[in-house]
Amino acid sequence: MIFLYRPGSSFLHRMDSVSKSLWLLAVGLFVLVSADWRVNALVFGAVLLTGFVLGGVSPAMLVRRLLPLWIVAIWLLVLFSVIYPGGVTPLFHLGPITGTREGFTYGLAIAFRVLSLGSSSVFFAATTDPRRMVNEYIEILHLPYRAAFAFYAALRFLPLVQTEAATVRNARALRAQGKVAVGVRDRLQLLRSLTVALLVNMIRRVEVTAIAMDSRGFGAYRTRTSIDDIVRPRSGILFALAWCALVLAYIVVFVVLGGHGPLAAPITGGS
Amino acid sequence: MTAPGSPSVTDRTPPLPRHEADAVAPAIVVEIHGLRYWYPEVATPVLDGIDLTVRQGEMLVVIGSSGGGKSTLMLALNGIVPKQLGGRVGGQVRVAGLDPLEHELHEMAAKVGLVFQDPDSQLASIFVRDEVAFGLQNLLVARPTIEERMTEALRFVGLSDALERDVFSLSGGEKQRVAIASVLAMEPELIVLDEPTANLDPNGARDVARLVAKLRDRGRTLILVEHQINDLAVLADRLVVLDAGQVRFDGPPREVLRAHGRAIRDELGLWIPQASEFALEVEARVGPLRIFPRAAAELPSGLQAKAPDPPARVTAAEEAPPILVRAEHVAYRYGGSVDALTDVSCTVRAGEVVALLGQNGSGKSTLASLLVGLRRPGGGSLTVCGHDARSAGIAVLAREVSYVFQYPEHQFVAETVGADVAYGLERRGTLPGEIAERVGAMLRRFELADLRERHPFKLSMGQKRRLSVADMLVTEPRLLILDEPTAGQDRRNTVALIGLLDELRARTGLAIIVITHDMALVGDWCERAIVLEAGRSIFEGATAALFGALDAGTVASGALHVPDTWAIARRLWPERGERVPLLDPVGLASSVTAVGR
Numbered sequence: 001m002i003f004l005y006r007p008g009s010s011f012l013h014r015m016d017s018v019s020k021s022l023w024l025l026a027v028g029l030f031v032l033v034s035a036d037w038r039v040n041a042l043v044f045g046a047v048l049l050t051g052f053v054l055g056g057v058s059p060a061m062l063v064r065r066l067l068p069l070w071i072v073a074i075w076l077l078v079l080f081s082v083i084y085p086g087g088v089t090p091l092f093h094l095g096p097i098t099g100t101r102e103g104f105t106y107g108l109a110i111a112f113r114v115l116s117l118g119s120s121s122v123f124f125a126a127t128t129d130p131r132r133m134v135n136e137y138i139e140i141l142h143l144p145y146r147a148a149f150a151f152y153a154a155l156r157f158l159p160l161v162q163t164e165a166a167t168v169r170n171a172r173a174l175r176a177q178g179k180v181a182v183g184v185r186d187r188l189q190l191l192r193s194l195t196v197a198l199l200v201n202m203i204r205r206v207e208v209t210a211i212a213m214d215s216r217g218f219g220a221y222r223t224r225t226s227i228d229d230i231v232r233p234r235s236g237i238l239f240a241l242a243w244c245a246l247v248l249a250y251i252v253v254f255v256v257l258g259g260h261g262p263l264a265a266p267i268t269g270g271s
Numbered sequence: 272m273t274a275p276g277s278p279s280v281t282d283r284t285p286p287l288p289r290h291e292a293d294a295v296a297p298a299i300v301v302e303i304h305g306l307r308y309w310y311p312e313v314a315t316p317v318l319d320g321i322d323l324t325v326r327q328g329e330m331l332v333v334i335g336s337s338g339g340g341k342s343t344l345m346l347a348l349n350g351i352v353p354k355q356l357g358g359r360v361g362g363q364v365r366v367a368g369l370d371p372l373e374h375e376l377h378e379m380a381a382k383v384g385l386v387f388q389d390p391d392s393q394l395a396s397i398f399v400r401d402e403v404a405f406g407l408q409n410l411l412v413a414r415p416t417i418e419e420r421m422t423e424a425l426r427f428v429g430l431s432d433a434l435e436r437d438v439f440s441l442s443g444g445e446k447q448r449v450a451i452a453s454v455l456a457m458e459p460e461l462i463v464l465d466e467p468t469a470n471l472d473p474n475g476a477r478d479v480a481r482l483v484a485k486l487r488d489r490g491r492t493l494i495l496v497e498h499q500i501n502d503l504a505v506l507a508d509r510l511v512v513l514d515a516g517q518v519r520f521d522g523p524p525r526e527v528l529r530a531h532g533r534a535i536r537d538e539l540g541l542w543i544p545q546a547s548e549f550a551l552e553v554e555a556r557v558g559p560l561r562i563f564p565r566a567a568a569e570l571p572s573g574l575q576a577k578a579p580d581p582p583a584r585v586t587a588a589e590e591a592p593p594i595l596v597r598a599e600h601v602a603y604r605y606g607g608s609v610d611a612l613t614d615v616s617c618t619v620r621a622g623e624v625v626a627l628l629g630q631n632g633s634g635k636s637t638l639a640s641l642l643v644g645l646r647r648p649g650g651g652s653l654t655v656c657g658h659d660a661r662s663a664g665i666a667v668l669a670r671e672v673s674y675v676f677q678y679p680e681h682q683f684v685a686e687t688v689g690a691d692v693a694y695g696l697e698r699r700g701t702l703p704g705e706i707a708e709r710v711g712a713m714l715r716r717f718e719l720a721d722l723r724e725r726h727p728f729k730l731s732m733g734q735k736r737r738l739s740v741a742d743m744l745v746t747e748p749r750l751l752i753l754d755e756p757t758a759g760q761d762r763r764n765t766v767a768l769i770g771l772l773d774e775l776r777a778r779t780g781l782a783i784i785v786i787t788h789d790m791a792l793v794g795d796w797c798e799r800a801i802v803l804e805a806g807r808s809i810f811e812g813a814t815a816a817l818f819g820a821l822d823a824g825t826v827a828s829g830a831l832h833v834p835d836t837w838a839i840a841r842r843l844w845p846e847r848g849e850r851v852p853l854l855d856p857v858g859l860a861s862s863v864t865a866v867g868r
Contacts, residue, residue, distance in 0.1 A: 131398055149395070156397055159439060164681075170645055171682035174674050175742065176698040178644075178666035193684045200728055201680055208392035212450075215349050215385045216406030216457065218395070220377030224408040227400070227417055 004065065004125035012055035012123065015236030017133035018140045020124055023050075026243035027120040031113040033247075033255055037105050040112035047116050051123035062122055069118040073111035080107030130155050132228065139230045146219060153209065161202060168197045300461050300492045301325035301348065305362035307516075308343060308352055317343050319516030321362070325461070330483075330493040332503050332524070334541050335513030337732040337761050341496045344513070345463045348494075349383040350376055367460040380406060384454030388466040388759075390446035399425070399433045399441070399449050406457040417456075424456040428482055443631065444475020451482060462486065465496045469759060472631040473788050473831060498761055501791060501835060504528065504544045504565035514539055529554075529563040540763025545791060545835040545856050546570065552860030560866050567838035573867015576843040579852045580862075592621040595656050595750050595782050596642060602650035602806075603637055611637040613806040615651070621749065621780040626793040626814065628831055629803035635786050638803065639752050642784075644668030656749050670699070673743035677755040679735040683727040688719055688738055691727050695746045709745055717741040717771065733764035740768065744775065752784045757792050769796055794818070794834040795855055804828055819849030 007013070012020065027047055031040050051057045063070070080103045081091065087100025134152050137143040172190065213219075306321040317340040325331055335341045346352040350371030353360045364371055367382040387393040396402040403424055407417045425431050428448040438446060447467055454462055464483065468476035480502050486493055487506055497503055504510065510524040512535055519539070520531045528535070528547040535541050536548065546564040553574075554560055561571045596619035603612040612634045619625050627635050640646045642655055644665035653660035656671035676682050685691040692713055696706045714720040717737045722730065727738055736756065743751060751772075757765050775781050785797055793800060793814060800817045802810035810817055810826045818837040820826035839859050840851035854862075 131396075131401060152397065153395065156395070156438075160391055167676065167678075168681050170640075171674075171676050172684060173645065173665060174643055174669050175682060175684060175695050177669040177695070178664060179698050190684075196728075197680055197683060201678070205389070205392040208387055208389055209395055211346065211351050211355065212385065212387055212393035213395045213405075214355055214376050215351060215380055215383070216395075216453065217377035217380035217409035218405075220375070220380070220409050221411055223411070225411050225414055225417060227404050227408065227414055 004122060005129060006057075006126050007129070008056050008127065010054060010056035010127065011235070011239075012050070012127035014231075014233050015127075015239065016140070016230070016232040017128055017136040019232065019236045019240040020128060022240040023243050024120055024124050026240070026247045028117055030243075030247045030250065031116045033251055034113075035106070035109050036254075037108035037112060039250070039254075040109050040116060044112045044116045044119070047120045047123070051119060051126075055123045055127045057123055057126050061126065062119055065122045066115070066118050069114055073114050076114065077104070077107035077111045080104070080110060135226060135228045136230060138224075139226060140232070145224055149218075153206075157202070157205070157209075160205065161198065164201055165194070165198055168194055168201075297327040297329075299324055300327050300329075300367055301494075302365045303347075303363070306344070306347060306364055307361040308340075308347060309359040310343075311357040313358075317516055318347070321513075321516070321518055323511065323518055323521070325492060325494065327460075327492050328490045329508045330487045330491075330506060331495070331509045331511055332500055332507040333494060333496045333511045333513060334498065334500060334535070336540060337498075337759065337764065339513050340516050341513055342465050345385065345465050345494065345496060347371065348461065348463060349379040349385065350374070351385075377410060380459075381410060381457060382460050384457055384459035384462045386447070386450045386454055386462070386464045386467050388469045390443050390450060390470060393450050394438050394446060397437050397439075399430070399436050399438060402438065402449055403434075403453045403456050405453055410457070420456040420458070424452040427455060427485075428452045429478075442475055443471045444478045447471060447475065447479050448482060451479075451486075461492045461494065463494045463496075466498065466759075467495070469498070471788075473790075474630055476788070477832075498759065499542050499789070499791070500524075501542075501544045501546075501566065504547070505569065512539065512541070524565050525563050528565065536762065540761055540766075542762045546839060548856035549836070549839055549860050552857050553863045553866060556860060557863050557866050567835040567842065570839060570842050571867065573865070574843060574863060575865040575867065576862040577864050578862075579840075579844065579854065592623070592780065594618050594620050594654075596784075597654045598638075598651065598808075599653075600651035601638070601641065601648050601653050603634075603641060603646060604649050605637075610806055612641075612648075615803065615806070615808045617801045617808055617811045619750065619782050619784060621782050622776055623799060624776070624783045624785060624797045626797035626800040627784050627786045627803070628788075628793065628800055628817075629828070633803040634806040635803055636754075637806075639674060639754070639784070639786060642668070642750070642752065643672045643674050670746070671748055672750045672752065673746065673748040674752045675739050675743050675754060675756065677758055679739035680728060682739055682742060686726055687724050688727055688730070689714065689723040691738065692719075692741050692745050695742065699746065713741045713745045718767075732759055733761070733767075736760055736764060736768060737771075740772070744781075747779070748781070750782045750784065752786065754786045755788070756785065757787065757789045765792075790832055791834045791836070794836050794853060802826060802828055802831065813853075815851070815853035818853065819851075823849050 027043060030043050034040055051062065052059060081099035082097050082103060084100055084103025084106050087103040089101035090098050091101045091104050092099045130152065134148045138145050138148050172194065301323065303321050303323040306318050307316045308318040309316045321344060333341050343352055346356065347364055348366050348371065352358070354376060360372070366379065369378060369382060371379050394402050395405055400421065403421045404417050407420060425434060428451055430445065430448055430452065433441070433445065433449070438449065441449065468479050471479060483493065483495065484506055495503060504524040507524050509522060510520070510527045511518055512520040512527065520527045520535070528543055532543050532547050532551045536543050544565055546567045546569065550560055550564050562569060564570050596617070598615050598617050601612055601615040605611050615634065615638055627638065629635050637646070641648050641653060641660055644660065644663060644667065647661055655668055658667050658671070660668065683691055684694050689710060692710045693706050696709060714723055717740065719734065719738055719741060722734065727735065730738060756768065772783060776783065785792070787793060797814050799812060800810065800814050801808055802817065809828065810820060817826065818833045821831055821833050822837070822841070836854065836856060836859060840854060843859065843862060844851050
């Protein structure tokens, strides 16, 4: 198991990474151009349906992985309810603070936007084998394999960085007898020394990796032999294209012709 | 630098024991003449006139001091030096008929396979399959051939069932075997292994050593760089000793060790096999041995020894130093679900050196983290320097216990050596005058006073290790935990560090827990040992008793083996069974009265 990825045979698992990336982009574009909370809620609902039904991802996993985003979403909802400049219709009172209906609906739009982006990313990561993704980016999109490997190497090193960071933090805690940082200046100094230690160690590791790769002929030719078959189910391509068509239609009908865009005033529930 | 009187040892065209029956000498794979190399912006060459020839099917072991150019020489064999690392180069190198300076790296990649020390850093892929195929894919080898070679290479290293595994799920030894498989798949004419067992636990190291022996038996041309050669000297055809960027000694290990073992150990500060150390002393005291051993298994028959000196009597006052650590049925569970420790009981007394042993994942690091207060025990009772570890946190325990990390860089916090040593005292609120005094004394003691203003990351390996210990001792802890103190250190650095710590121990009653896989260090330095297995303590007692128990099989830990000094003692006093004394090579040799003929 690597990071979020869980092997499986669901529709999303079978879908090729390029089509899935297109779906991810379509979802992102949809909620970014829409400032209508109902549209964003619908997109969020569709994303959840896709992930749970077509991706076989468990709701518990989504809740766990999105926990910080749930908090951010609620915080945004409350914040926009009380600070939204165009708010005129009182909705609730918290002591001297008044939340407005306009602010609340705008907050809802932003919250659903954040949740749609977050959940679609989780579903993408949970159903996409990183190896297959790199191979498909190289083979289908003709991405230079050196660039694809940079991403692959980053994935390879992330766990090492996490482990090393924990060790470095422990070492500092021990040396300071638990009083690691007192005050802002102390914290900055700690951050700097932590970063230096991590950077030095990572540079050392990356140097070894680079030498190990070069000594096995990495970068010798413009292409490499592929040892994986590229499988692109038509249903996956159609699914991604359908989402793209939907987004395009929405942009044309509601944003270009209807005047609703990311900077437009929010559409309230009653309008 | 040929030593007079030993032409066979220093002859640049070495004897070839595995091929001596052949009418025609095997082809030359590596030919180096007058190789000099300067790293960028460094005035002194790290390689200063290397001459070396390696023939097909030979296995060379290369030793030299830390930072002495061993790894640089290996990187020169495929052109990484200077093509990737820059710098200036002189002299001639030919490997498998190609000049690495004239040919592209990928051309050399098909000729020279490199395996590095750190298994985590050298793997470029996430999955075993991709890693083994990596080089072949780069060289545009056809897919059916890749699949064939991948299967064969993994079968050779004993990992046929690991094809679809991700590298994160592999042990250190398995990762190293994958690295070797990825090189083997490319079918190079020369395989270079740069300290391949240095970062591995005993099981991993044993697996890799077996693999090296298998490669050697299959006639592969091998060059191994190592610090500790206890297990390798018997495998190698030649031992090459680097000193000041030159080949100081080169020849069959038996002859090099016999003729120059003392110089290698004492002048160059390098490790030699314990059996060879013993043999050197015996030959100096009693007379030449019929066979000069490279390992205990090669000791000649007919050695006679007087009864060993009885251990010094312990006076009543010395019998019971205070207990600093008392663990009774200690348990700890990570994240509430993963049992790291289930039942650990042990004690550590003031002034003693105790080895904490076990396979990776046996719970050694977890126990250490409980002792310093980074974690609190989940069950049982743990008292550290009089504090209950369940209630006392890091603020209390870290005042009494210091921990020296395996990689010194992890614990450096300041930008100068002096400031780094002062850090712990400043955090305690020690007065500036006292800080200056104690830091100055510590720097002098650890021979770092001249480096006071240098950045810790710019020190040599040995200096970094000394600084890491000085950092932790300046606060005058009662217990010091050393994590793999000999890893990557040559003999000179290790002996100097042990000397300093022993002196402190005698003066202050400092207790030391050594977490290590180095059984020679355990035999030479540690009075007692604690063995953990799967979160349980399965042995606690005198080191000699542990070796006896391992020998007899009553302590069954696959992670541990007895050092050669113990095996030699068993040969000298067979009538004593597992109750032989634990002596260093010199002590053992002083008991020998006749060498037999």
